[in-house]
Amino acid sequence: MNDFVYLKDVVTLKLDTEKCNGCGMCLKVCPHEVFKLKGGKAHIVNRDFCMECGACAINCPVQAIFVRSGVGCAAGIINGILNNSEPACDCSGNKSACC
């Protein structure tokens, strides 16, 4: 049992197929098999598997992918609210927790 799926239809992942040059880099870096190459272009085939890590977007040489990336960590979001900043887990320093 390894194919966990999180909430449906929540992720911010977008792929501009027009811009895509079919290099396949997004397939290589995605840890959850979200993309597939079809007809020389990448396509999103498993949207709900996306965890918004952002690897595909920063490794896309033609900037065809957008995702608002971040860590899906409740403690991080709470920290962000308490410190009035972006969500950040406190894994650095001695109080390491979420990863």
Add this chain to the structure above:
Amino acid sequence: MKRSKNIESDHPHYVQGYIHTRIGNIPRVYEKLTRKDLLGTVMVRWSINRGNYRVKPGLYAIGNPTELSDVFVTANYKLSFDHLRKNLERLDAWILVLDTKGINVWCAAGKGTFSTSELVNRIRVTRLEELITHRRVIVPQLGAVGISAHQVKKLTETVAPGHLITQASLPVVKGVNISPFGLKTNNGFNVVYGPVKALHIKDFIINKYVATREMRKVTFTFTERARLIPVDFLYGKYKLLIAFAIVFILSGLSKSGISFQLAVDRGLSAMLCVFFAYVAGIVITPLALPYLPGRSFALKGFITGAVVYILLMIISNPGRNYYEMISWFLIISGISSFVAMNFTGSSTYTSLSGVRKEMKVAVPLQIAFSTIGLILFVIAKII
């Protein structure tokens, strides 16, 4: 023989000697882990010394590498480094350790310390380009969250030697060969993404440096989840102690005021209930994760909490009257739900948007459950 502390720190226990190269001496590390490494692993898994479990960033050698040998990039969290060298046994290779402040590859990549700029600068300061004749570095796939392969290529071919970059100064690369840093100076480095797990490195090499579908996928098996529990359990220890203190004090309440003796008599079982709620959220929920209904962690935690409550009711009813029985249901399921929700950060598949969405619904409910639960608990004591 007595070794001074200084020599010890200059020469860590995992270094077996030095290799003389054209750019100087490079420490050669053991590929077999010793008892000391294993003890360190057990300790960090229990949160001991976890914030300071580091190796010095820079270059290391495994076996007898040459100018043609592979370069494997990793983080300076010692657990990451140990995993890598153990899996490079009987190979001749270089290890390039980035400064990630002692954080593992995936998390450091998410935080921006395992990054394009750190990799480019580390290649610079270690003079890797003078050590090897090829231009390929193998980065663990999860490092791709922080590293942009095409930018590494561009920056290592255009940034003048001795010139360090910052993440903020990274240019937007648009397929031109000139960056704001200067003209093309040499051949840039090619980032090749290796398998997610160091365990698959040898298969990856046999497969001609192509990661198969299986090597690219992140899993979250029972063992992987179980391994995270001690750290997660200890993460909330102060909050748990505060909760203990609250139910202990409230247990001392009665019609005639507050009594320490009463708190001692009844507080212990109340503290146990809180403890079981915590265990439901941070031990049972992660272990039973795929078998629990629902997708949101808060819901899964609520269900485990409810089940634990029912079991507690069957074994020994913790409530003396209906108010207290209801109060325990609210408190136990509320705590379990909140604690389980925090396990999203340890999981390998939750997204920021998803966690935000579940929190919007769950957190108000969790607050309501615990508040109403505590009020009923107090009412139960003073009526």
